[in-house]
Amino acid sequence: MVKLKTKNIMLMCSKLHCKLGCLSLLLGFLVFFVSCTNNFNDINKPAGKLSIEELQRDNYAVGSFLIQMQGVAFPEQENAYQTMIDFVGNYLGRYTTYTKELSKNHTLFNASNNWCAWPASYAPKVVSAFNEIKRLSGDQSAAYALALILRSQSFLRFTDIYGPFPLGLDDNDPNVYTPQPDIYKMLIADLNRAIAIIKTDNMIGEEKKIFAPYDMVYRGDFDKWIMFANSLKLRMAIRISSVAPQLAQQLGEKAVRDGVIEDNIDNCTVNYLKSGLWVTSVSWGDSRICADLESYMTGYKDPRLASYFKPTALRGNRMYIGCRAGAPVSSNVLAKRLYSAANVTETTPGVWLTASEMAFCRAEGALRGWNMGGGTAKDFYEQGVRLSFEQWDVEGASEYLADSLSTEADYVDNLGGFGGDFGKMSEITIKWKESATMQEKLERIITQKWIALFPNGQEAWDDLRRTGYPHVFPIPQNTDDYNLLTPNRIPFDRNERINNRENYLKAIEYLGGGDNYGTPMWWQY
Structure with a gap:
């Protein structure tokens, strides 16, 4: 959880900064x-x-x-x-x-x-x-x-x-x-x-x-x-x-x-004084790697696993184990030991846009018939994977791209875990298949793009909402009757209904649906 409650953040920051005096500090x-x-x-x-x-x-x-x-x-x-x-x-x-x-x-x-x-x-x-x-x-x-x-x-x-x-x-x-x-x-x-x-x-x-x-x-x-x-x-x-x-x-x-x-x-x-992901996942222990990402990478025998995740403290049947999204966790102490943290240090740079992402975007553009600079969807797809391997200083991209058999692994929870086992959601393989349908090619591109985008979760969520890929596990508990695997949006601040009512009502018109998790983004239609 956040270590500073919202109502205290401004007060604490103001007290801190009032001591500074002027802008001539280092x-x-x-x-x-x-x-x-x-x-x-x-x-x-x-x-x-x-x-x-x-x-x-x-x-x-x-x-x-x-x-x-x-x-x-x-x-x-x-x-x-x-x-x-x-x-x-x-x-x-x-x-x-x-x-x-x-x-x-x-x-x-x-x-x-x-x-x-x-x-x-x-x-x-x-x-x-x-x-x-x-x-x-x-x-x-x-x-x-x-x-x-x-x-x-x-x-x-x-x-x-x-x-x-x-x-x-x-x-x-x-x-x-x-x-x-x-x-x-x-x-x-x-x-x-x-x-x-x-x-x-x-x-x-x-x-x-x-x-x-x-x-x-x-x-x-x-x-x-x-x-x-x-x-x-x-x-x-x-x-x-x-x-x-x-x-x-x-x-x-x-x-x-x-x-x-x-x-x-x-x-x-x-580069920041402390990596945000290091603080939340490693220092605070408020989050662990999600089962979806781990299952795809485990099934693909992805060499980047050791770069993305830390081994679990309580070892199960494999070194790296993710936790199901929405699992009914009943013990933070146990969850931190059962599941893998992100493999980052205090000084690990935050990653916000990469050459790999651009290559995958060009792969999708080429798939749609756009002129993306003289390459094919296959060319840019493979380039995206290679650039990601290079970004993480990992060997084996050629062997990975040649794999036409591996698929996402079935998810097996750690012993004493909270989310439960679940069968794999996708049969998509790694090797490019030119004879595949448009949708299969898109799934292949987005699945590998999603793996390569880590840890830029905003872009991962955007693609998941936009394309439906990669296929992800259902939530293992009630989701307030939403028939979705992930929200389409986040609701507005409820105070807007009172403090900014006229503008809020206009925003609902623009949404074209209710102010809830289910109304899609404009670009999802």
């Missing part, structure tokens, strides 16, 4: 304190210590707000990571599952309102930081371009969690919800705008040096930020490929032409 301390959860906007103002001119001169203000935006776009701080990533994407994408005695959570379609409200609570940090960057640096600077990219990364996650979302862009009413199709169009336009600014900024060389200390991802390399922006566009193109096929194809083909991430050296990763 950057290392700044990186840490910026990651805490609330009131950053007030904390980082000069408060009489430094003038705006002085802050602009030294770039402390703009740099600190860029760090604030990165803290939401790539949340590694433990509370942000657990509430935005673990509770949602990791659990629902079937990468990890809880080890606590929880009767209410998103996996069971019945989470508390706090759990539903948490992800959206980080959006004001994005909006306030973005507005400050624009005010301080103008709308033609490299800093502004980077802010556009970071806002796009964050807003894409928010809309893919909830659907319609209040973006804080309406000066008259920042609580107005925007329909999901319009959000996607806005994000595409923002990414295009960011790329254009970077390419035409005469000061870009100097700004690279200035903002390198504040760039936790690419250290001021704006060429790599352009690749990341194009990669985000390809990610979105694949997401909307069924509901808006013409737009998706145009967007995807242009992203590839302009240059997406193709090499692991350009992966979007973030």
